Amino acid sequence: MTAVDDVRxxxxxxxxxxxxxxxxxxxxxxxxxxxxxxSARVPGHDLLVIKPSGVDYDALTPDxxxxxxxxxxxxxxxxxxxxxxxxQAYVYRHRPDVGGVVHTHSPYAVAWAARGEAIPCVTxxxxxxxxxxxxVGPFAIIGDDSIGRGIVDTLASSRSPAVLMQNHGxxxxxxxxxxxxxxxxxxxxxxxxxxxARQLGEPIPIEQRHVxxxxxxxxxxxxxx
Amino acid sequence: MTAVDDVRxxxxxxxxxxxxxxxxxxxxxxxxxxxxxxSARVPGHDLLVIKPSGVDYDALTPDxxxxxxxxxxxxxxxxxxxxxxxxQAYVYRHRPDVGGVVHTHSPYAVAWAARGEAIPCVTxxxxxxxxxxxxVGPFAIIGDDSIGRGIVDTLASSRSPAVLMQNHGxxxxxxxxxxxxxxxxxxxxxxxxxxxARQLGEPIPIEQRHVxxxxxxxxxxxxxx
Amino acid sequence: MTAVDDVRxxxxxxxxxxxxxxxxxxxxxxxxxxxxxxSARVPGHDLLVIKPSGVDYDALTPDxxxxxxxxxxxxxxxxxxxxxxxxQAYVYRHRPDVGGVVHTHSPYAVAWAARGEAIPCVTxxxxxxxxxxxxVGPFAIIGDDSIGRGIVDTLASSRSPAVLMQNHGxxxxxxxxxxxxxxxxxxxxxxxxxxxARQLGEPIPIEQRHVxxxxxxxxxxxxxx
Amino acid sequence: MTAVDDVRxxxxxxxxxxxxxxxxxxxxxxxxxxxxxxSARVPGHDLLVIKPSGVDYDALTPDxxxxxxxxxxxxxxxxxxxxxxxxQAYVYRHRPDVGGVVHTHSPYAVAWAARGEAIPCVTxxxxxxxxxxxxVGPFAIIGDDSIGRGIVDTLASSRSPAVLMQNHGxxxxxxxxxxxxxxxxxxxxxxxxxxxARQLGEPIPIEQRHVxxxxxxxxxxxxxx
Numbered sequence: 001m002t003a004v005d006d007v008r009x010x011x012x013x014x015x016x017x018x019x020x021x022x023x024x025x026x027x028x029x030x031x032x033x034x035x036x037x038x039s040a041r042v043p044g045h046d047l048l049v050i051k052p053s054g055v056d057y058d059a060l061t062p063d064x065x066x067x068x069x070x071x072x073x074x075x076x077x078x079x080x081x082x083x084x085x086x087x088q089a090y091v092y093r094h095r096p097d098v099g100g101v102v103h104t105h106s107p108y109a110v111a112w113a114a115r116g117e118a119i120p121c122v123t124x125x126x127x128x129x130x131x132x133x134x135x136v137g138p139f140a141i142i143g144d145d146s147i148g149r150g151i152v153d154t155l156a157s158s159r160s161p162a163v164l165m166q167n168h169g170x171x172x173x174x175x176x177x178x179x180x181x182x183x184x185x186x187x188x189x190x191x192x193x194x195x196x197a198r199q200l201g202e203p204i205p206i207e208q209r210h211v212x213x214x215x216x217x218x219x220x221x222x223x224x225x
Numbered sequence: 226m227t228a229v230d231d232v233r234x235x236x237x238x239x240x241x242x243x244x245x246x247x248x249x250x251x252x253x254x255x256x257x258x259x260x261x262x263x264s265a266r267v268p269g270h271d272l273l274v275i276k277p278s279g280v281d282y283d284a285l286t287p288d289x290x291x292x293x294x295x296x297x298x299x300x301x302x303x304x305x306x307x308x309x310x311x312x313q314a315y316v317y318r319h320r321p322d323v324g325g326v327v328h329t330h331s332p333y334a335v336a337w338a339a340r341g342e343a344i345p346c347v348t349x350x351x352x353x354x355x356x357x358x359x360x361v362g363p364f365a366i367i368g369d370d371s372i373g374r375g376i377v378d379t380l381a382s383s384r385s386p387a388v389l390m391q392n393h394g395x396x397x398x399x400x401x402x403x404x405x406x407x408x409x410x411x412x413x414x415x416x417x418x419x420x421x422a423r424q425l426g427e428p429i430p431i432e433q434r435h436v437x438x439x440x441x442x443x444x445x446x447x448x449x450x
Numbered sequence: 451m452t453a454v455d456d457v458r459x460x461x462x463x464x465x466x467x468x469x470x471x472x473x474x475x476x477x478x479x480x481x482x483x484x485x486x487x488x489s490a491r492v493p494g495h496d497l498l499v500i501k502p503s504g505v506d507y508d509a510l511t512p513d514x515x516x517x518x519x520x521x522x523x524x525x526x527x528x529x530x531x532x533x534x535x536x537x538q539a540y541v542y543r544h545r546p547d548v549g550g551v552v553h554t555h556s557p558y559a560v561a562w563a564a565r566g567e568a569i570p571c572v573t574x575x576x577x578x579x580x581x582x583x584x585x586v587g588p589f590a591i592i593g594d595d596s597i598g599r600g601i602v603d604t605l606a607s608s609r610s611p612a613v614l615m616q617n618h619g620x621x622x623x624x625x626x627x628x629x630x631x632x633x634x635x636x637x638x639x640x641x642x643x644x645x646x647a648r649q650l651g652e653p654i655p656i657e658q659r660h661v662x663x664x665x666x667x668x669x670x671x672x673x674x675x
Numbered sequence: 676m677t678a679v680d681d682v683r684x685x686x687x688x689x690x691x692x693x694x695x696x697x698x699x700x701x702x703x704x705x706x707x708x709x710x711x712x713x714s715a716r717v718p719g720h721d722l723l724v725i726k727p728s729g730v731d732y733d734a735l736t737p738d739x740x741x742x743x744x745x746x747x748x749x750x751x752x753x754x755x756x757x758x759x760x761x762x763q764a765y766v767y768r769h770r771p772d773v774g775g776v777v778h779t780h781s782p783y784a785v786a787w788a789a790r791g792e793a794i795p796c797v798t799x800x801x802x803x804x805x806x807x808x809x810x811v812g813p814f815a816i817i818g819d820d821s822i823g824r825g826i827v828d829t830l831a832s833s834r835s836p837a838v839l840m841q842n843h844g845x846x847x848x849x850x851x852x853x854x855x856x857x858x859x860x861x862x863x864x865x866x867x868x869x870x871x872a873r874q875l876g877e878p879i880p881i882e883q884r885h886v887x888x889x890x891x892x893x894x895x896x897x898x899x900x
Contacts, residue, residue: 028707032253032414033407034448035350054448083447105350107414111421114347114428122789124843125710125780141435142442167431168349182708189707189782196786198425200873203789206842210816217817222758223709223729257478257639258632259673260575279673308672330575332639336646339572339653366660367667392656393574423650482703482864483857484898485800504898533897555800557864561871564797564878591885592892617881618799648875 007045011076014040014049014177015062021181026057028185030106036169037082040177041092041099046070048092052079083142090148091173095155100177102184105169108191112136113164119194122203126190127211128218131159134187139166147171159215162187232270236301239265239274239402240287246406251282253410255331261394262307265402266317266324271295273317277304308367315373316398320380325402327409330394333416337361338389344412344419347428351415352436353443356384359412364391372396384440387412457495461526464490464499464627465512471631476507478635480556486619487532490627491542491549496520498542502529533592540598541623545605550627552634555619558641562586563614569637569644572653576640577661578668581609584637589616597621609665612637682720686751689715689724689852690737696856701732703860705781711844712757715852716767716774721745723767727754758817765823766848770830775852777859780844783866787811788839794862794869797878801865802886803893806834809862814841822846834890837862 021038025031034057039050049065066077070093072086082088088101112119112134119134121127126134137154140146151171154163161183162172170187174180197203206214246263250256259282264275274290291302295318297311307313313326337344337359344359346352351359362379365371376396379388386408387397395412399405422428431439471488475481484507489500499515516527520543522536532538538551562569562584569584571577576584587604590596601621604613611633612622620637624630647653656664696713700706709732714725724740741752745768747761757763763776787794787809794809796802801809812829815821826846829838836858837847845862849855872878881889 033410052449079449083442105348105414105418107418108421110348110350110418111425114418114422115426116429117426122842123780123785125785139429139431139435141438143438167347167429185708189780193780193782193785193789195421195425196783196870197789200786200870201790201792204791204814204842206814210814213816213818217758224727224754258635277674305674308667330573330639330643332643333646335573335575335643336650339643339647340651341654342651364654364656364660366663368663392572392654420646420650483860502899529899533892555798555864555868557868558871560798560800560868561875564868564872565876566879567876589879589881589885591888593888617797617879645871645875 007042007047010042011047011049011067012062014042015065018049018051018065018177019060019062021177022051022057022060024181024185025102025104028188030104030184030188031057032105036102036104037084038102038177038181039082039085039088039100042067043099047075048085048089050085050088051082052077053082055079084147086145087142087147087151087171090145091151091171094148094152095173097175098173100174100180102172102177102180103169104184104188106184106188106191108195109164109170109188110168111195112191113169114167116166118164119191120203121206121211122197123190123193124206124214125186126194127206127214128222129183129186130162130190131215131219132211133158134160134162134164134190137163137165137171139168232267232272235267236272236274236292237287239267240290243274243276243290243402244285244287246402247276247282247285249406249410250327250329253413255329255409255413256282257330261327261329262309263327263402263406264307264310264313264325267292268324272300273310273314275310275313276307277302278307280304309372311370312367312372312376312396315370316376316396319373319377320398322400323398325399325405327397327402327405328394329409329413331409331413331416333420334389334395334413335393336420337416338394339392341391343389344416345428346431346436347422348415348418349431349439350411351419352431352439353447354408354411355387355415356440356444357436358383359385359387359389359415362388362390362396364393457492457497460492461497461499461517462512464492465515468499468501468515468627469510469512471627472501472507472510474631474635475552475554478638480554480634480638481507482555486552486554487534488552488627488631489532489535489538489550492517493549497525498535498539500535500538501532502527503532505529534597536595537592537597537601537621540595541601541621544598544602545623547625548623550624550630552622552627552630553619554634554638556634556638556641558645559614559620559638560618561645562641563619564617566616569614569641570653571656571661572647573640573643574656574664575636576644577656577664578672579633579636580612580640581665581669582661583608584610584612584614584640587613587615587621589618682717682722685717685720686722686724686742687737689717690740693724693726693740693852694735694737696852697726697732697735699856699860700777700779703863705779705859705863706732707780711777711779712759713777713852713856714757714760714763714775717742718774722750723760723764725760725763726757727752728757730754759822761820762817762822762826762846765820766826766846769823769827770848772850773848775849775855777847777852777855778844779859779863781859781863781866783870784839784845784863785843786870787866788844789842791841794839794866795878796881796886797872798865798868799881799889800861801869802881802889803897804858804861805837805865806890806894807886808833809835809837809839809865812838812840812846814843
């Protein structure tokens, strides 16, 4: 098999994977209408695959996904790519460990983002997946590097795979697109639980050493090896 | 094809489209039981197509939709039309750019409407779709032009395609019925996010120039061209 | 056809109807696990048909429904009837206009009931269906006439087809079982909207003459004649 | 049939039952992604059957379930067992009456748990199923007996089949796995109703004698005998 065949079959696989993962955003209520998107890096190539802009979730097929280079230029695809492509390309350029990026406007997370407030780590689920608070990034407007830079800079000082961009929504990253979707799902779940907890009083903080122990176990022991 | 054939085939297409769009209201949880409705203008004719009054969403078929003139009188149909037909006919008469109207009692939007309070533009999604606050119209009672006039007058001083009628619910408009449904879906999503944000503090305002930039990009660049 | 055939075929029809209506309680999220129930009067007979006690909603079939007399004694059925049978039998004995009764613990309605607070009529949907506030009945315990009496006495001074029994849940009545289910669905929808409205301020009252006009129109004009 | 055949067929039945019960956790919105689990004791044997760790709910099959001894060691299974196995094994060792255990991070219950606050018994549903307040157990970290001990010790002084572990989530027990799932479902429902009630004022307490009467009737009369 040639290198060209290899990238072709990888892209084919990623198109199908992304199609299934977009359905998870719908299932978990993280998106409405055409908002939100998932992308994946093509491993070993300066390429990403991403949702087309403004296309209904029901109409998404593997073929509809768009392949771009890491400057956000379309390389292969029938549609214009997501308007978040530049932000996500920035993340892939500056975070070689990231293989997938998700963007949502999930409602409880947006509520924290609209106040510019980090989600405090007061549940074991938050410690497990995020290793501390879920941080807030700056207000940044589409059209240049500012969203991508806001994501990368904010995540640099955190163990969290998710960031709340102020007044905007969630960007979540992972080693794979599936891991990024998992982080986006759990981000909304934590945003909701902590919102509800705060409505009727003050949640009890979790000591840092317990947060560390929970994060370590969940990252290294949980699941199938 | 004669002009008569043309209007017939257009009405046939709109009946089917409306049937599918009513299912979106159910899917997004914007309606319960028989409440709410979608209508469409028959382009180039003084006609509209609308949901029948008080019919179960499960029982809606293309045939069940009712064709009325722009005074709300039934022209073709087996059922009595929605009791909101007069209000929507008023909108079509006074807003030639409008091709579709939606009415819902979606819960978070109704909460703002019951307080007579506009939804402040504190999320990028609100700036994108509504170009500012989602405004509140007057209390108006069914039976004359007051609901239609309230919708048209309120929207006249706003870029928003949706208005919260006081103590009542949402009316959303669009170039097509699908665009109006999109506005109704996003109105509830924004109503919910901002409600949640406000419950635990004050959301950060978005500067007017950023609202303008977001609205401009979303209206003119987002999606497929 | 004899009178006996007649009651048999009516019961057969009601068993099937109730089976479908119980699925609506699930669909609208008004019940969890085996809680809640719908019953129907057998018109012209001192009989009612009701859900069996503690049976899974998924396992409900027309055959599983139980026929009782209006003292709550089983006349025909393979299962023990709902533990709310006595309360509902009381309603049928004292309200000859009632053909169906529904009981749920729907969450927003229960929240009002737990505070012993009537839901104020601040939305047009509430005026349409309930003609005013949704009233609260007394705390009453299962085992004698007190729940049934609480329902009937509270509804006597109201146009509402639904009552919130204190610390307990919703009882809704209608000319048919379907109308009672509709009232239960709209009761939860109103309970939720007004709850949300109240969380961030005070809803605007609707003037009594407007409540009257809305109720009159909805009861007499809305829907298909 | 030999004793070995007997345990084999019991395990086979429990694998299938657990598979179906995990789907109930998803249906009722008690879990997201791979979080949460249900286990069952193998009656008459020092064995339990439990969900594998970190496996998608959609991918769960009877075969995927893991059989462990009551020290949490795998006896039969293709996967690593849930990381809650030790906690649940502790419960089975110390509560011979328990045949099933469920763990969830259901959102409203987690909100109470994050504040370390018991859910007060202010609804008849809570009295029916929990016989009083739903208690809070200590903060306990995975890796030794502390979660299991916290569950058992907290439930010892309560009639409730569910406990909120501080900052963590729900553990519910029952005579069977299905009864434990029921308790987990009702725990979230009660957690939500009482949360909503408290948001707008103070719920009315239920007198202890009424709580006792409701609990007694629900445990001994409700349902099919």
